[in-house]
Amino acid sequence: MRRDQIEDDGVLTLFDMEPQASGEPGGAGQPTPLMTGIDICRTEDGLAAIKKPSTELVIWQRDFPKRFQDWLDRLDAATLPDFRILVEPRDLRRAIDPLLDACDMPACDMRDLLVEDIDDLVRRFAETARSESVDLRLQRVDHDACWKFHCDNVEARLLTTYRGPTTEWVQMVHADRALAEQQDYEGPLERLGLHDVALFKGSCAGPNSGIVHRSPPIAGTGQTRLLLCLNQHSVSSPDPWTEI
Template sequence: MRGSGHPGAQCVGRRPGGTAAAPDRRLWGGRGGRCAGHPGGPCRRRCEGGRPGGRADAAMTGAGIVEDASPAVLGRVSDPAVGLALWRRDRFPGAALDPWLDALPADRLPRGRFLARLGDVDTALGPLLDGAGAPMALAADIVDLSRRFLDVAGGEWVDLRLEVVQGDACWKFHRDHVRLRLITTYRGPGTQVVAPIDAARALAEQRRYQGPLHEMPRHAVALFKGCGETGDDTSGAGIVHRSPPIAGTGQARLVLCLNLPSAASPEAWVPT
């Protein structure tokens, strides 16, 4: 079945995700965060995806992880050895949005989906954001991320979804049935990612999985590969991840998801 948290993704069930180890909010790298290749403590070598030399487990899975504070890192996803590029955004330009987003009741958070040309994204966002009284900085950030996504993915159309998640949508570990996807979380806990070296175990064990689990920081931007629209979820291609199980916690997430046009996309937005 398809979960509402990741349309186009292979999701099974909506029951709580249970017993995985507490997520690490710093992703891979040699700067003191927990490295998937060295789960017992900080990585003291320059690693990407837990392997020395910056190839990010490419020899094992062809789907490594790279991260950086510069947006230029997003282009690294074009490397066949890279499955996910994370832009940390340590200095989020729209930080003033956070108090507004955190104070807004969940039922007033902006949401919606459309398929539009890049040049129309700002206008198409209007109906989604105006009703919530969203600051202009939110629209500016979404337009900027849409541009960055298409710069890497190619094309001039983007399938844009701004979603409010309050339950356990897509809690199960899976690979998305897309070629490329961009995700950022404006409010609430971020998407949880499993390093390629642990992917097969997470997929097999699901609720019993106790291995390393890495939670994207708020506002961090992930551009990652899936297994293709008709891909095999067990093929080893694509990044294994899940939405954090939050049912019963009172939390609400606001998630931006960008895709290329597909058979699952809505009809194209037309200016009026």
């Protein structure tokens, strides 16, 4: 078995080929764990690949200016935002600016860059998920939140980490083992890059859908994450945002 790559419109798709027969180099009839149904893209347009039936996860690999990361890492963790809102994309900036003010996040060009990025991701997610409103969580995390391996009980979810350790996930061939062993799991583990945008299918997307993942255990390390999570409107969403 080998890993083949196809690049089309900025999207790199990794998929499994037929297994080698026993006795061939690297074969012995044993399939090599590969990334099946995972798309890697270089631009935000590539996130639309999640609409393909065969795709379970799209990762947009991207970089932010170093000065943005330096600014965010220097902030007192107490000033990092921690809120959840249900908002229409057109209202995003008006909705979150007062919330950032409330947590004393300094108003500056780097904060503007953060807001601009969240605004872009909310619009892109709403378009891709065909959702008029978006359930947005911008979380300050300094404990072992969602540390268990799991599949999200949603159709689709977007995650990106702005600060601290990033989301961990396993290839589908290792999913059952990770779910069964949990903290004892010592198999192959993937990690998103800082600022990478991951668009996951959840278990509600269809039979056998859902990428197994978890938040990295960080309790007691002194680290604080800043995580953005976007979901479609659901019964568990807060009331829609309205301007006061």
